[in-house]
Amino acid sequence: MPIRVLVVDDSSFFRRRVSEILESDAGVQVIDTAINGKDAVQKAKDLRPDVITMDIEMPVMDGISAVREIMLANPTPILMFSSLTHDGAKATLDALDAGALDFLPKRFEDIAKDRNDAVATLLTRVKTLANRRGLSLIKARQLRSASTPTIAKPEPAPAPLRSEHSRESAAPPPRRRRSTPYKLLAIGCSTGGPVALQQILTRLPGNFPLPIILIQHMPGTFTSAFAQRLNGLCQITVKEAENGDRLQAGTAYLAPGGKQMLVEGAASAMRLKVTEGPESLVYKPSVDITFASAAKVTGDVLSVILTGMGADGRDGSRLLKAQGATLFAQDEASCVVYGMPQAVTAAGLTDESISLERIAGRILAEIGHG
Structure with a gap:
């Protein structure tokens, strides 16, 4: 039909x-x-x-x-x-x-x-x-029940649809013990990402202890407006990334549309480089490029791949994992498009597949905050 x-x-x-x-x-x-x-x-x-x-x-x-x-x-x-x-x-x-x-x-x-x-x-x-x-x-159902939450702990949300492909367990596993604390939260997404990012970031407290980098496939004219919207809704600070920005805890840096965002410097003093990048690249910004640059600086990264079409983020995630990073992926049932999370999961890189409603809570639990 x-x-x-x-x-x-x-x-x-x-x-x-x-x-x-x-x-x-x-x-x-x-x-x-x-x-x-x-x-x-x-x-x-x-x-x-x-x-x-x-x-x-x-x-x-x-x-x-x-x-x-x-x-x-x-x-x-x-x-x-x-x-x-x-x-x-x-x-x-x-x-x-x-x-x-x-x-x-x-x-x-x-x-x-x-x-x-x-x-x-x-x-x-x-x-x-x-x-x-x-x-x-x-x-x-979510639109009927409540407006967008703006507090650190999420309000109860309708249960996501289940499918035979969803790998989410009934209850989250205990927070793993690490020999070193996380130094960076890195999130990549595409189709469906704006709503997913808003739902996650509005649930993080203002004293969130890590800097956050955001890579969302989006036209260049959109990222400034999106960063402004998020900054007005969130307790953390959200800004469109600029060349030379020094990463600070409690601030999220959104990669500018049409450009590439790289992490440089030392793990204790990370900064951003925003560049035009090669014309031949399909994704501008590219999750792979940003994640790969972060892997050169530190392996103490909690990375998250959200809803999106294609496989951008898989290769960068592989480099991060090789350095000891942890990877969460949004589960199939709550994705608008399961392409990007599916790519990292099929490659055996995912530590947990999590519904969108629970990702903010898992991030806070994983870094031991809250």
Whole structure:
């Protein structure tokens, strides 16, 4: 049975363009289109699509409001289309907070340099989200029950969906004993990462004893807005990384989109180098590159691989593990896309697979804080 998609946009040209691309794949069917958010809410209720593609700026009802209403009434995986501007970034992050699972730039030339690659990316995202209706149900329950927590200890959350691939145990193992304390927390993620990072970081206390580096696949215009949002929500300090930053406990440094972030110096005095990096690299920033640079400085790293497409982070994690680092991976059931966590788990690098709701608590327990 084909994946049933509802395409929402106030532009007839864009509705037609997206519909033609989606229906070029025999496994996808555009069941209808909607011209604004209000129209989308009603058609989501009547048609029960598998996936919805949603514009942000529309008359009558904007995309963010539509996402919120759809998630409360008829939880559905939603892919947002966004402009690559600072305002577009803020609106996209609002849409993800409201329950959307993923986003793509609205201009296809911003998705990929080659049109065929852009088309393939759109089709892959839609097909991937079609399998995550269960995750949308979880997100909808969370949205109904409470706003984003901003305290160190997480509030009770709905149990994640279980699958035969989930390796999470019923109870976390006791905190392992290390001969040396951790000196750095390193987190890498991609698709689904903004919401996952927000959920984790807002649960860390202001006196968190380690510096934190964050590598999220994200356009360059988005990372500044994302860092500002996190800093306003968290007790720790969150900033977009700058070249020469000296790592300080209780501060999270978000790698700038479109660039590479390296850890340099000594374990007792780490600093960041932000560089353009080789043009040939697919991921900017790259988890592999940042993790590999950290491995040259210290092995006393607690690293976490969160939801994301692809395998970025596997090679860097292997280098960290060789130096004695510990690796947590988000479990399959709570991921928007299990690609990155699956890659490190399949490579035998994961110490624990953990649901998103429990990662902050496990981090605090692992470093002996709290």
